Amino acid sequence: MSSSVPPPSAKSIAIEPGTRLDRYELLCLLAHGGMANIWLARVQGKHGFNKLLAIKTILQHEADNENFREMFLDEAKIASRIDHPSVVRIVDVGELSGIPYLVMDLIEGEPLHKVTRACDKLGEKLPLGVALRIVADACQGLHAAHEVTDNDGHPLGVVHRDISPQNILVTTSGVSKVIDFGIAKARDRTARATTTGTLKGKVSYMPREQALGKEVDRRADTWALGAVLYFLLAGDPPYKGDTQLATLQLAMSGAPVDPLPSAVPLPVRTLVSRALSQPIEKRFQNAGEMASAIERVMQTLGVMTTHADVAKYLGRVMKEKLEARKGLIANAIEEAAKREKAREQLTLPIELEIGDTEMVLRSSAAGLAVPPTSSGQLPSSMMMAAGAATPGTNPGTNPGTNPGTNPGTNPGTDGGTANGTFGAAIVEPYPPRRNGIAIATMVLAAMAIIGAAGVAAFVYVTRVRPIAAAPVAATSAATASAATSTPPLPPTASTDEAASASASASAKTAAKGSLPAKGATMGSGAWRPKTGPGKKRDDEAGF
Numbered sequence: 001m002s003s004s005v006p007p008p009s010a011k012s013i014a015i016e017p018g019t020r021l022d023r024y025e026l027l028c029l030l031a032h033g034g035m036a037n038i039w040l041a042r043v044q045g046k047h048g049f050n051k052l053l054a055i056k057t058i059l060q061h062e063a064d065n066e067n068f069r070e071m072f073l074d075e076a077k078i079a080s081r082i083d084h085p086s087v088v089r090i091v092d093v094g095e096l097s098g099i100p101y102l103v104m105d106l107i108e109g110e111p112l113h114k115v116t117r118a119c120d121k122l123g124e125k126l127p128l129g130v131a132l133r134i135v136a137d138a139c140q141g142l143h144a145a146h147e148v149t150d151n152d153g154h155p156l157g158v159v160h161r162d163i164s165p166q167n168i169l170v171t172t173s174g175v176s177k178v179i180d181f182g183i184a185k186a187r188d189r190t191a192r193a194t195t196t197g198t199l200k201g202k203v204s205y206m207p208r209e210q211a212l213g214k215e216v217d218r219r220a221d222t223w224a225l226g227a228v229l230y231f232l233l234a235g236d237p238p239y240k241g242d243t244q245l246a247t248l249q250l251a252m253s254g255a256p257v258d259p260l261p262s263a264v265p266l267p268v269r270t271l272v273s274r275a276l277s278q279p280i281e282k283r284f285q286n287a288g289e290m291a292s293a294i295e296r297v298m299q300t301l302g303v304m305t306t307h308a309d310v311a312k313y314l315g316r317v318m319k320e321k322l323e324a325r326k327g328l329i330a331n332a333i334e335e336a337a338k339r340e341k342a343r344e345q346l347t348l349p350i351e352l353e354i355g356d357t358e359m360v361l362r363s364s365a366a367g368l369a370v371p372p373t374s375s376g377q378l379p380s381s382m383m384m385a386a387g388a389a390t391p392g393t394n395p396g397t398n399p400g401t402n403p404g405t406n407p408g409t410n411p412g413t414d415g416g417t418a419n420g421t422f423g424a425a426i427v428e429p430y431p432p433r434r435n436g437i438a439i440a441t442m443v444l445a446a447m448a449i450i451g452a453a454g455v456a457a458f459v460y461v462t463r464v465r466p467i468a469a470a471p472v473a474a475t476s477a478a479t480a481s482a483a484t485s486t487p488p489l490p491p492t493a494s495t496d497e498a499a500s501a502s503a504s505a506s507a508k509t510a511a512k513g514s515l516p517a518k519g520a521t522m523g524s525g526a527w528r529p530k531t532g533p534g535k536k537r538d539d540e541a542g543f
Contacts, residue, residue: 015037015057015060015099017029017332017335017336018336018339019096021041021055021057021094021096021101022094022096023043024041024042024043024053024055024094024103025041025042025043025044025336026039026040026041026055027039027040027041027042027052027329027332027333027335027336028040028328028329028331028332028335030054030328034059035058035059035062035068035071035072035182036056036057036058036059036072036182037056037057037059038054038055038056039054039055039056039057040052040053040054040106040328040329040332041053041054041055041103042333042336052106052329053091053103053104053105053106054103054104054105054106054107055101055102055103055104056101056102056104057099057100057101058072058099058100058101060099063098063099063100064098069100071182071183072100072102072182073093073100074184074186075090075102075180075181075182075184076090076093076102077186078145078148078156078158078181078184078186079102079181080093081148081156082141082144082145082148083144084140084141084144084145085141085175085177086137086138086140086141086144086175086176086177086178087141087144087145087177087178087179088104088105088107088169088177088178088179089104089105090102090103090104091103091104091105107169107171107177108171108172108322108325109169109170109171109172109173109177109314110169110170110314110318110321110322111165111166111167111168111169111170112134112165112166112168112169112170112176112228112232113164113165113166114318114321115170115314115317115318116165116231116232118317118318118321119317122317125235126232127305127313128233128264128265128268128301128303129298129303129304129305129309130305130309130310130313131229131232131233132229132268132294132297132298132303132305133174133176133298133305133306133307133309133310134168134170134176134232134310135176135225135228135229135232135294136291136294136295136298137175137176137177138163138168138176138178138225138228139222139225139287139288139290139291139294140287140288140291141176141177141178142160142163142178142218142221142222142225142287143286143287143288143291145158145160145178145181145184146158146159146218146221146286146287150187154187155187156186156187157185157186157187157217158181158184158185158186158218159184159185159186159216159217159218159220159221160178160181160184160221160224161183161184161185161200161201161210161216161220161221162180162182162183162184162200162201162202163178163205163221163224163225163227163228164201164202164204164205164224164228165228165231165232166180166202167179167180168228170310170314171311171314172311172314172315172322173307173311174306174307174308174309174310174311174312174314175307175310176310183200183201185216203239203244203247203248203251204227204237204238204239204240204247204251205224205227205228205231205237205238206224206251207219207220207223207224207251207278208251208252208253208254208278209280211248211251211252212252218286218287219280219283219284219285219286221287222275222283222284222285222286222287222290223275223276223277223283225275225287225290226272226274226275226276226283226284226290227275227276229271229272229275230257230260230272230276233260233261233264233268233272234258234260234261238257238258238276239251239257254278256278257276260272265297265301267297267300267301268297268301271293271294271297274293275290
């Protein structure tokens with residue numbers, strides 16, 4: 001009776017550097033969040049293919065939470081349909097022992113909130129042009145997400161619902177990208193997070209309708225983009241209370257936000273004011289419209305900041321963080337190489353060779369050969385790393401308790417310290433062509449044996465078996481002949497002499513019948529004389 005073994009629990013699986021998720025190898029932890037972790041990973045292929053990626057894994061203690069799992073997988077379904085430079089791309093999705101994971105492009109950069117934090121430490125504000133370029137990129141990425149359709153071309157109605165400085169990534173190339181569609185709203189979403197009345201997102205960047213738990217559309221995201229730009233210019237989000245509850249109450253009230261500092265140019269203040277309008281119909285109706293408005297303001301102000309300008313600024317204010325990240329990645333790759341080398345040493349390829357007088361166990365990695373013990377069997381330690389016999393100048397002063405019957409023809413030149421378990425285990429280096437010669441020799445020997453067996457069988461059937469049967473038939477014939485043709489004994493002969501004469505005659509007759517006579521032929525199991533002209537065989541004569 002067979003019993004099925006249940007799969008290991010998600011909590012029993014160790015997710016750590018070196019863990020393999022299908023064909024992806026985890027290298028190191030990059031970021032830790034409330035729902036998931038971000039790992040540096042790599043995938044390797046043929047011809048030296050090697051690519052670094054980012055893998056997002058759900059936290060193990062949340063892996064059994066069905067709603068969390070659905071939200072996580074919904075993110076993959078939504079984000080994988082978005083193809084835009086300002087959205088981080090999802091390239092694969094998988095699952096290991098109940099733990100789902102997303103495979104994404106590895107982006108070198110920092111979240112926007114960390115960039116602003118670095119600016120604060122330096123005592124400076126983010127330049128206006130840089131702030132406008134970052135938000136314009138985010139608008140373009142979000143517009144691409146809002147326009148996503150299903151396979152039939154019907155809009156999916158995607159709404160991110162969590163736009164904030166934490167979910168905008170500024171890359172070292174100067175392009176900003178929207179990340180984390182974990183709580184995004186979509187038409188065919190599975191998770192219960194889309195239920196009306198459920199509050200999701202960061203309240204500091206949440207429009208009034210979202211704070212009230214009402215149905216939202218893409219214009220909720222344009223309000224959040226206006227809130228991000230407000231934060232970059234003012235240093236604080238539009239709504240900020242002493243507690244999260246106080247902040248939520250401010251958002252729910254829909255109270256007007258504090259005006260931006262007068263140092264901010266009027267076109268920019270006007271743009272932000274429109275984006276943060278509480279009446280939905282007065283806002284930018286889509287993120288693409290807002291991106292175009294930002295470009296026009298930059299032209300008006302003559303602040304044409306490029307992606308190269310953003311990259312240069314990021315490289316200055318985030319220099320230490322970026323260098324530390326590069327060092328972390330380099331160290332992770334080095335540690336992975338060490339693990340790979342250790343695995344190779346533990347799984348050395350072993351080959352078994354059969355020669356004329358010996359059987360040799362060879363490790364192709366170490367270039368050493370190990371003969372069998374005197375009993376003809378391989379050493380019990382054959383499963384050990386074959387490189388256990390370390391090369392050296394000692395050709396085998398300690399051959400062990402069982403040195404073997406054939407220690408090798410040249411143990412002194414290429415030998416090493418003999419291993420006691422292996423006996424005189426070190427012989428000459430393995431010749432490259434020896435395997436081919438051994439195989440060819442065995443094939444020819446097998447063919448010769450098969451041929452010899454066939455010849456022997458043929459001889460037995462055609463020669464040996466008839467000859468073996470002949471004496472029996474000859475003896476019967478001799479007995480019958482003796483009974484009819486033996487001459488009567490003289491009257492003076494005794495009974496013993498008669499018996500002796502009869503036996504002698506029988507023996508002579510049997511001796512003649514044991515071998516075929518000249519001109520005889522082989523019939524059905526007995527030798528018969530050939531029938532010459534005018535003669536008939538017994539069967540033809542009717543006998």
